[in-house]
Amino acid sequence: MVALSAVERRLVDAVTAGEQLDLRTAEEREIRAGLVRDVLLGAHGRVDARGLQLRGATLTGTLDLDGLHTTARVRLRDCVLPTGAVLRGAALPMLDLGGCTVSGLLADDLVVDGSVLLWRGFTANGLVSFVGARIGGKLDLTHARLAGGSGGAALVADRITLGGDLLLDDAVGTGGAVAGTLQLVGARVAGRLSARRIWLTNPAGPGLNAANLHVTDMVDLSRGIEVHGAGPDGAVRLVGARVGSMSLGRARLENPSGWALSAHYLDVGGTLYLDRITAVGGLRLSGSRVGGQIDLHETEVDGGERSAIAGLRLQVAQGVLLDGARLTAAGTDPTLNLRSTRIAGDLEMRGTRVSHPSGTAIRLNTATVEGRVAMSETEIESGELDLRDSSVGTLYDDPARAKGAVEVNGLTYRGMPGHPGVTVEQRLRWLERMPAYAAQPYRQLSAAYQGAGHEDEARRVLVAQQSHLHRTLTGWSRTRHRWFGLTLQYGYQPGRAVALLIAVLGVAIGLFLSLGGGTQLPAGGPCPVVDRVGLAVDAAIPLVSTGAADRCQLATATGAGQALAAAGWILTLLGWASATLVVAGYSGWVRRR
Secondary structure (H helix, E strand, O other): OOOOOHHHHHHHHHHHHOOEEEOOOOOOOEEEHHHHHHHHOOOOOOOOOOOEEEEOOEEEOOEEOOOOEOOOOEEEEOOEEOOOEEOOOOEEOOEEOOOOEEOOEEOOOOEEOOOEEOOOOOEEOOOEEOOOOEEOOOEEOOOOEEEOOOOOOOEEOOOOEEOOOEEOOOOEEEOOOOOOOEEOOOOEEOOOEEOOOOEEEOOOOOOEEOOOOEEEEEEEOOOOOEEEOOOOOOOEEOOOOEEEEEEOOOOEEEOOOOOOEEOOOOEEOOOEEOOOOEEEOOEEOOOOEEOOOEEOOOOEEEOOOOOOEEOOOOEEOOOEEOOOOEEEOOOOOOOEEOOOOEEOOOEEOOOOEEEEEEEEEEEOOOOEEEEEEEEOOOEEEEEEEEOOOOEEEEEEEOHHHEOOOEEOOOOEOOOOOOOOOOOHHHHHHHHOOOOOOOHHHHHHHHHHHHHOOOHHHHHHHHHHHHHHHHOOOOHHHHHHHHHHHHHHHHHOOOHHHHHHHHHHHHHHHHHHHHOHHHEEOOOOOOOOHHHHHHHHHHHHOOOOOOOHHHOOEEOOOOHHHHHHHHHHHHHHHHHHHHHHHHHHHHHOHHHHO
């Protein structure tokens, strides 16, 4: 057995007495790491219940506690472990390495009854690994500095099980592992996960990879966290995670080559706070379920080649708040993609600005929003608005602010669309921006006006529908459609046909009165005025007979009589056409056709 140095003898005595050995101001601070294991195994006497308490020492050699089972607490504060520590498969009541500087810490399958404290400036210049570890209390890495190196991870705690909290507040992590700088894949946390103001970077993969994470309480990644990542997996990866509630408020996320937040199939029991995020790279929430609301107000996201917010098949038990958000994208996907989303509350987008230079700005097709869709101050600066086949409680928007194409075929809503200041003209101009003609949007809007008692506006919408249809027709169909439009307003103003018939009658009476020399009595002599009017009525209204023809005849031997005969044929044709239009208009035949 190697003889103990003076400082090592002091450590043995301190452990036996249950006291702390503080070497921060001592001249001799080096202690063999192997002695720590021997002491914990009782090789140098009984270990007090308060365990090993060492502060400010430099441990030479690797601290090897592999497989060690002890009932003594291990407290190494402000110590330096130049070659790291190994605790794989060890079983301890408590581990405290607060303020220590280590080259690495391998603690896979570690079992700790209490807490593991890597806090108060704990610094690791290599991998810290807790894969499969079971910790009864908390794992505290508050203010830790974790440097995994250019090709390695800083912290790997996949499948760790914690009975308490996981604390990473104000921690800094750097690394270059493709799987992530901080890896918490499949971790189980019975308390909360708090990583406020954390700073992570990874040029090769995610800054934080917590896929399939389970946290009973809240996940708090708020108050200005900053995460820089790379690749398709996202800067922050939370795919399939299940949490009580979550906040990334005021986070700064950056991943120019992929998603800033990759959280599809996320399951949140309460509210999901994504407010005031600044992100380069989109936020992916497709297939997620949120038991509360999603708060995205004042969030600024540049999705690049991906959607700024991808929420396909998203399910939200309350509302989605996007007030004041700024969303941009330039790829083939929509900037705000909420296709097939189900929202039990409201979708609020007041003061939101959404743009896409060449594609769809907002896609809400086949979505269901049980409350209202509030877009009264939404600026669609460029790009298409797609609301096809969606169902909303009420549509509270301002159609004048949507500058691109509008896809609304199949959109259904309750009540009048738009805020009270929206006019029927503005709404019709909105519908005219549909890339292809569709009847349903006009019918839906007309029914809304009719339900509100605005019959004139309802008819105007239906006439506008036919005008839009007319632009799609060709040939004879277009000509016939135009005729019905001019004469009957497509069946919605049959009074026009009555006016036409009256006009034909007026022309006929004028002709027969002005060309009196073209008529004569059977016995000779001019016809009375009343009989000439009767002849005009008989010519202009084919279904009416005044009997004037029995008393008065056309003098076809005269020029005036020949003119009246020719005019009579034309007037009869016009009269038949006008009368037919009157019947067709008031019977609804034109509208049905």
